[in-house]
Amino acid sequence: RKEVEQDPGPFNVPEGATVAFNCTYSNSASQSFFWYRQDCRKEPKLLMSVYSSGNEDGRFTAQLNRASQYISLLIRDSKLSDSATYLCVVNPMDSSYKLIFGSGTRLLVRP
Amino acid sequence: GAVVSQHPSWVICKSGTSVKIECRSLDFQATTMFWYRQFPKQSLMLMATSNEGSKATYEQGVEKDKFLINHASLTLSTLTVTSAHPEDSSFYICSARDEGRVYEQYFGPGTRLTVT
Numbered sequence: 001r002k003e004v005e006q007d008p009g010p011f012n013v014p015e016g017a018t019v020a021f022n023c024t025y026s027n028s029a030s031q032s033f034f035w036y037r038q039d040c041r042k043e044p045k046l047l048m049s050v051y052s053s054g055n056e057d058g059r060f061t062a063q064l065n066r067a068s069q070y071i072s073l074l075i076r077d078s079k080l081s082d083s084a085t086y087l088c089v090v091n092p093m094d095s096s097y098k099l100i101f102g103s104g105t106r107l108l109v110r111p
Numbered sequence: 112g113a114v115v116s117q118h119p120s121w122v123i124c125k126s127g128t129s130v131k132i133e134c135r136s137l138d139f140q141a142t143t144m145f146w147y148r149q150f151p152k153q154s155l156m157l158m159a160t161s162n163e164g165s166k167a168t169y170e171q172g173v174e175k176d177k178f179l180i181n182h183a184s185l186t187l188s189t190l191t192v193t194s195a196h197p198e199d200s201s202f203y204i205c206s207a208r209d210e211g212r213v214y215e216q217y218f219g220p221g222t223r224l225t226v227t
Contacts, residue, residue: 034215043204043218044155087154097143097208099216103154 001026006088006102014110017078021105023071023088032091033064035073037084038104044087047073078109113139115207117219124195125227131191132222134205140185141207145216146178149202161188195226 006023013019025033033050048055050062050071061074071088088102114137124130134144142163147155159180160168167180179191188207192199202223206216 041202041223043221045218046215049215097216098145098157098160099206100157101155 002103003027003092003100004088004090004102006105008103008105010106010108012108012110013078015078015080017109018074018076019078019107020075021073021086021088021107023073023102025069025071025088025090025100027090027092028066028069030069030090030092033062033071034089034091034099035060035062035071036087036089036101038087039084044089044101047086075107078107080109080111083107083109113207113209113217115205115217115219117205117222119222120220121223121225123225123227126196127194129191129193130195130224131189132203132205132224134188134190134207134219136186136207136209136217139207139209139211141188142185142210143208144182144188145206145208146180146188146190147204147206149204149221155204158190192224195224197226200224200226 004025035047036044037047038044048057050064054063059076063072085104085106087104090100116135118133144161146158148158149155157170158173161180161182163182169175182188202221204221206218208216
């Protein structure tokens with residue numbers, strides 16, 4: 001089983017749609033969770049950290065369910081510029097601070 | 112915000128030659144940097160953790176003698192791909208951990224390596 005699993009998509013949605021991505025992780029001791037965004041042939045950029053209480057940043061909402069080891073990202077009112085690959089990232093909480101990346105979910109927002 | 116640079120942004124080299132890639136944290140100190148590799152349509156795979164002043168920690172399956180890592184200062188880590196082969200062609204990305212924001216990493220823009 002992969003440490004971090006995501007639906008690869010692609011999700012093809014119209015502008016203005018609401019879309020949700022899910023992610024599961026295997027290490028129950030993991031403590032830090034993130035969503036990164038990666039555009040084609042570019043480096044990943046931090047979109048938001050995910051906190052236990054859930055958090056929102058504008059049109060983006062992230063949720064964490066520790067019991068189910070499940071993380072989600074909700075994007076409301078999708079824009080064309082949201083088209084990218086969204087990476088679910090987990091820190092396995094060892095001393096190395098390394099990050100484990102999911103394979104990414106590709107989002108295509110069409111006019 | 113935290114900025115990480117990489118040089119070169121792309122490089123083409125011949126089989127058998129070595130290529131050095133630099134990763135710099137521009138506005139913060141990073142005792143730990145990370146090197147990733149990404150093949151087309153795949154996610155980032157961690158190759159090694161670079162520790163300032165000590166030996167790098169390599170992930171399973173990554174040859175330490177082929178991918179030489181040096182982290183000589185708090186703002187610079189280098190990755191040298193030795194005796195490069197076409198299968199080493201990939202997108203190499205570094206990241207640096209900001210000591211002040213323990214679990215967040217900032218990524219460099221990546222280096223696209225093509226070995227002919």
